[in-house]
Amino acid sequence: MHLLFVLHLVFEVQSISMNHNFTCDCSCHVELKSANCTSSNFTNLPAALPPFTEQLDLSHNHLSTIQPRAFHTTRRLRVLLLNDNAIGMLADGAFSLLEDLLRLDLSRNRISSLSEGFSQGLGSLRDLSLAENRLTSLDSSCFVHLDALQKLNLSHNAIETIKMRAFGSMSTLRQIQLDWNNLTVLKNGIFSMLRNLEVLNVCHNQIDFLDIGVLSPLTSLALLDLTYNNLSTIQFKTFLSLNTYSTHIMLRENPWKCDCDLQRVFRKLCNVKRLFLDDYDNLSCFDENNRNYTAGFHKEFCVGEMVTVLVITITVVITVVAAIVMAEKKRGKKNKEKHWTEASELSCASHD
Numbered sequence: 468m469h470l471l472f473v474l475h476l477v478f479e480v481q482s483i484s485m486n487h488n489f490t491c492d493c494s495c496h497v498e499l500k501s502a503n504c505t506s507s508n509f510t511n512l513p514a515a516l517p518p519f520t521e522q523l524d525l526s527h528n529h530l531s532t533i534q535p536r537a538f539h540t541t542r543r544l545r546v547l548l549l550n551d552n553a554i555g556m557l558a559d560g561a562f563s564l565l566e567d568l569l570r571l572d573l574s575r576n577r578i579s580s581l582s583e584g585f586s587q588g589l590g591s592l593r594d595l596s597l598a599e600n601r602l603t604s605l606d607s608s609c610f611v612h613l614d615a616l617q618k619l620n621l622s623h624n625a626i627e628t629i630k631m632r633a634f635g636s637m638s639t640l641r642q643i644q645l646d647w648n649n650l651t652v653l654k655n656g657i658f659s660m661l662r663n664l665e666v667l668n669v670c671h672n673q674i675d676f677l678d679i680g681v682l683s684p685l686t687s688l689a690l691l692d693l694t695y696n697n698l699s700t701i702q703f704k705t706f707l708s709l710n711t712y713s714t715h716i717m718l719r720e721n722p723w724k725c726d727c728d729l730q731r732v733f734r735k736l737c738n739v740k741r742l743f744l745d746d747y748d749n750l751s752c753f754d755e756n757n758r759n760y761t762a763g764f765h766k767e768f769c770v771g772e773m774v775t776v777l778v779i780t781i782t783v784v785i786t787v788v789a790a791i792v793m794a795e796k797k798r799g800k801k802n803k804e805k806h807w808t809e810a811s812e813l814s815c816a817s818h819d
């Protein structure tokens with residue numbers, strides 16, 4: 468009975484597809500408006516795809532280039548999966564006709580640079596993944612047309628430099644993954660338009676310096692992940708300039724220096740109500756002999772300074788007390804001498 472019902476359903480779906488007159492090189496589904504061409508050994512884009520296709524899965528093929536206006540027969544695409552191919556070359560305007568495209572997955576390809584023409588026509592795109600490619604630099608024009616982007620995944624590339632206006636047009640961006648790249652500094656101005664950014668993930672880089680004002684434009688930031696970097700010290704103002712309601716900051720797995728100044732920075736941070744140093748208890752630090760102390764900041768590094776202050780105070784007190792005592796002694800001696808004279812006079816007198 469149950470099986471019969473399922474069979475009936477399958478037959479119906481097939482008959483619906485038969486009634487439509489279109490050719491499809493992949494596995495196409497009318498109602499879902501989808502074409503699934505995954506793992507089919509395509510080296511070029513399939514020639515025949517239904518024009519109504521809104522979801523196209525071309526993942527796990529052998530595509531190596533995308534020509535200009537490549538998708539001119541499927542202009543209604545909303546989701547395009549090109550992940551796990553061998554794409555090294557994206558022509559200018561490769562996606563220029565896809566004005567309804569919402570999601571583009573280009574992860575796990577061989578893309579090493581992005582030209583201005585890459586983002587042409589992608590004004591509706593909300594979700595872009597370029598993870599696990601070979602990008603080394605983000606130029607000021609590479610994302611210029613992405614006016615509606617909300618999620619950008621750039622993790623697992625080799626990005627060393629981010630040019631000043633690289634994220635310039637992306638005021639709608641909410642999440643950016645820049646983890647597992649080769650960033651060493653975060654310079655003022657690189658995040659200047661990202662006022663809606665909520666998640667900034669820069670873990671697993673080699674960052675050893677943040678410009679003091681670099682985080683100040685991020686007025687919506689809720690999560691900042693700086694773990695697994697090369698930070699040994701940081702200035703309080705760098706985080707204080709975050710003008711947000713509430714931001715969680717993660718800082719563990721950095722070679723922090725075990726010293727009083729840094730301890731003060733972290734303590735002051737813990738007192739700023741809107742900032743949460745989530746992993747303060749897990750920060751390890753390195754002393755001058757490069758020894759790694761787990762939960763290092765539970766120790767007291769301002770002891771040295773306290774001792775110095777104490778020593779100075781004690782010295783001053785001792786000096787003052789000594790001076791008073793000396794003065795008293797002097798006075799006492801004078802008095803004693805007086806008594807002695809008196810006594811001797813007396814004794815002399817009694818002697819007489």
Ligand SMILES: *[C@@H]1O[C@H](CO)[C@@H](O)[C@H](O)[C@H]1NC(C)=O
Pocket residue numbers: 488489
């Ligand atoms: C489908 O359309 C083509 C022309 O585009 C026509 O030659 C063919 O006969 C049609 N097939 C069906 C089953 O309607």
Ligand SMILES: *[C@@H]1O[C@H](CO)[C@@H](O)[C@H](O)[C@H]1NC(C)=O
Pocket residue numbers: 503504505522523524
């Ligand atoms: C395409 O089909 C494969 C299985 O053949 C499936 O894993 C994948 O999720 C499908 N793609 C889409 C976008 O539905």
Ligand SMILES: *[C@@H]1O[C@H](CO)[C@@H](O)[C@H](O)[C@H]1NC(C)=O
Pocket residue numbers: 506507508
């Ligand atoms: C793709 O090519 C591989 C190796 O040549 C082969 O084993 C596999 O069956 C092919 N897959 C398809 C869907 O043709």
Ligand SMILES: *[C@@H]1O[C@H](CO)[C@@H](O)[C@H](O)[C@H]1NC(C)=O
Pocket residue numbers: 574596598599620621622623644
């Ligand atoms: C970004 O891409 C990486 C690598 O493919 C993946 O592991 C991660 O889940 C993605 N992150 C998001 C938020 O999509």
Ligand SMILES: *[C@@H]1O[C@H](CO)[C@@H](O)[C@H](O)[C@H]1NC(C)=O
Pocket residue numbers: 625647648649671672
């Ligand atoms: C980038 O960083 C990775 C570690 O995350 C490292 O293996 C690689 O050598 C670095 N590449 C360059 C060009 O520095």
Ligand SMILES: *[C@@H]1O[C@H](CO)[C@@H](O)[C@H](O)[C@H]1NC(C)=O
Pocket residue numbers: 673675697699
């Ligand atoms: C970490 O930063 C130090 C300078 O503070 C530098 O000498 C070292 O090479 C950096 N390490 C990495 C892995 O980039």
Ligand SMILES: *[C@@H]1O[C@H](CO)[C@@H](O)[C@H](O)[C@H]1NC(C)=O
Pocket residue numbers: 720721722751759760761
């Ligand atoms: C310091 O030691 C802890 C605990 O053994 C370890 O988790 C951490 O990775 C070390 N820190 C660094 C920067 O090597």
Ligand SMILES: *[C@@H]1O[C@H](CO)[C@@H](O)[C@H](O)[C@H]1NC(C)=O
Pocket residue numbers: 748749
């Ligand atoms: C962080 O510290 C807490 C307690 O101090 C401990 O239970 C937890 O395992 C630590 N987490 C990591 C990732 O080291």
